[in-house]
Amino acid sequence: MVVRKHKPKKPSNPQIVMLPLDQLHASPYQPRQHFDEKEIDSLVRSIVRDGLLAPIQVQRDHDHGGYIILAGQRRVEAYRQLEYETIPAIVLGRDADPAAIPLVENLQRVDLTPIERARGVFKLMKKKEYTQEMVADRLGLSQETVSQLLALRRLPEEIRQELRTRRGPALSMLVELATCKDEAVQTRLWGKMESGNIRTVKELRAAKKAAQRPTQSKAQPAPTQRPKQPRQSAKILAKLLTEIRAAAKQLRNCAGATTMIRLVKKIERYLQKA
Numbered sequence: 001m002v003v004r005k006h007k008p009k010k011p012s013n014p015q016i017v018m019l020p021l022d023q024l025h026a027s028p029y030q031p032r033q034h035f036d037e038k039e040i041d042s043l044v045r046s047i048v049r050d051g052l053l054a055p056i057q058v059q060r061d062h063d064h065g066g067y068i069i070l071a072g073q074r075r076v077e078a079y080r081q082l083e084y085e086t087i088p089a090i091v092l093g094r095d096a097d098p099a100a101i102p103l104v105e106n107l108q109r110v111d112l113t114p115i116e117r118a119r120g121v122f123k124l125m126k127k128k129e130y131t132q133e134m135v136a137d138r139l140g141l142s143q144e145t146v147s148q149l150l151a152l153r154r155l156p157e158e159i160r161q162e163l164r165t166r167r168g169p170a171l172s173m174l175v176e177l178a179t180c181k182d183e184a185v186q187t188r189l190w191g192k193m194e195s196g197n198i199r200t201v202k203e204l205r206a207a208k209k210a211a212q213r214p215t216q217s218k219a220q221p222a223p224t225q226r227p228k229q230p231r232q233s234a235k236i237l238a239k240l241l242t243e244i245r246a247a248a249k250q251l252r253n254c255a256g257a258t259t260m261i262r263l264v265k266k267i268e269r270y271l272q273k274a
Contacts, residue, residue, distance in 0.1 A: 016055050018086040023066040024058065024076055029099045029127070030069075031112055031120030034165045035077055043078040052079075055088035057105075059096050067091070070098055071105040099127040100138060114171050115163040118149040145171075154178045159190050169193055176204050185211045 046053075056072025069076055070092060079087045092101075103120040112120070125135050132150070136143045148171060152160070155178050168174065173193065180186050189207055192198045198207055 016088050016090055019058065019067060019089045019091075020086055021076065021080055021084065024056075024069050024087075024089075025061070025064075025066060026073055027068050027070055027098055027102050029120070029123055030073055030102045031116045031123070032073065032102075034113075034116075035074060040074060040077050040081065043074055044081050047075075047078055047082065052088055055090050057092055057096075057101065058089050059092050059094075059098055068098060070096060070101040073102070097128075099124050104139060113163055113165075113167050114149065114152060114174055115160050118152040121146060121149050122153065148172075148175045151175050151178045156183050156186055159186070172201050173204060176201050176208070180208050180212070182212065 052075065054072075054075075056075050057070045058067035059070055061068045067089070072089075076087060103124055121135060121139070124130060124138070125132070128135075130138065132143055132146045135141075136146045139146075152174055155163075155174065159177075162168070163174075177186055177189060177193070180189065185208070188211065189198065189204065192207065193204065198204050
């Protein structure tokens with residue numbers, strides 16, 4: 001049986017067109033929610049000096065009109081600051097993936113914050129119904145990294161909101177914090193991380209373990225002592241002993257006298273111990 005190999009299609013030369021800036025709007029799948037002003041200023045200076053090195057990529061928005069920016073949101077922001085009216089763009093067809101392209105473009109060009117990466121990965125998985133393995137292959141990441149990014153969604157909203165505008169601690173530190181199930185403990189540990197009291201994963205793990213260790217008073221009630229069995233009154237035993245002694249004298253010549261005397265001695269030893 002002859003297996004025919006399919007020749008890869010030759011990429012067609014994309015046509016670059018000039019599009020009005022007022023017809024462009026951001027993709028809802030854009031993972032970057034915060035654009036650093038210094039980065040935009042640096043890009044503006046680069047465009048003024050060398051021009052635009054790469055056109056943006058867009059897709060027609062058949063629902064709302066205009067074009068969706070799939071790649072090049074920062075370049076558009078720089079052009080708007082320069083007050084240009086148009087920008088070079090490549091219009092992609094319907095087969096272009098509006099969910100994956102912005103995320104892939106950002107991962108390859110500009111580092112996203114861990115929270116932005118996590119948000120983009122989750123959106124892509126939900127939109128395309130990808131498994132962790134599939135999204136890892138699509139983005140060129142390890143499956144472990146994808147799993148770690150998704151774990152960040154367990155952080156409190158307050159912490160995630162703060163990390164959307166800056167990188168913060170290393171991903172390994174954030175993942176370790178996210179494994180804590182108590183939100184109040186997460187917030188306290190986050191404060192220590194921010195103040196510099198916790199600097200490594202090892203220190204965070206130890207602090208988390210100490211914070212989650214239950215105290216003796218809260219975890220379980222102190223064991224109650226079993227009440228002592230009430231003993232018979234020594235007076236009652238002494239009175240009983242007197243009566244037995246009297247009976248023993250009367251039965252001294254009887255066959256059971258020896259047994260009675262032994263019983264009296266046992267009672268005497270018991271009273272001494274009591």
